[in-house]
Amino acid sequence: MSDNYESALTYTSYLAVDDLLKLQKPLSEGPEHDEMLFIIIHQTYELWFKQLIHEFQQAQRALESGNTHYALSILGRIRTIMKVCVAQVDILETMTPLQFNAFRGYLSSSSGFQSAQFRMVEAILGRRDSRMAGHLPPDIQAEIKEITSGNSIWDSFLDYLTKRGYVLPADVVGRDTSVAYESNAAVQDVLLTVHQKDP
Incomplete structure (x- = not known):
């Protein structure tokens, strides 16, 4: 029975919960209570x-293939995820500056601006900045360069409009x-037409 349990797929094994819960490694002495939240x-x-x-990658594929309903479904999901990301700031705001400063020194020069995935999201959304x-x-620079060399989600949307006859x-x-x-005034006029006649 024990062998069957260990080999069976479970919630914990599928999600690698044991590994996930080992990834939080506070650096502060004690450690400071609020570092775990951070x-x-x-x-x-x-x-x-x-x-x-x-x-975003799937939304681009849906737009570029002209699959309106699927693209809208994915974009709706993206919107909801972004709302959750913004809402997380409310949790972080429960930490006072003094509580943050209690462990900030242990973080050295690290910053959220160093997030590679954040830069990838920016690139997919259309940011084009070599710096x-x-x-x-x-290797991450090369991955971001590959993203910025192709279509942004905006470009995929423009392709979609073209295929729809605009x-x-x-x-x-x-x-x-x-x-x-x-920004292009002619594109803005097309978007206004889409909004008014092809919602």
């Missing part, structure tokens, strides 16, 4: 960033997607 909040952000990247990944390891300026449709998008 770690878990930021690890949770990283998990959500991973899911957002996964969802944005300069502080990251070379006429967009040639310099927008055929532009170099590794360069940041610049």
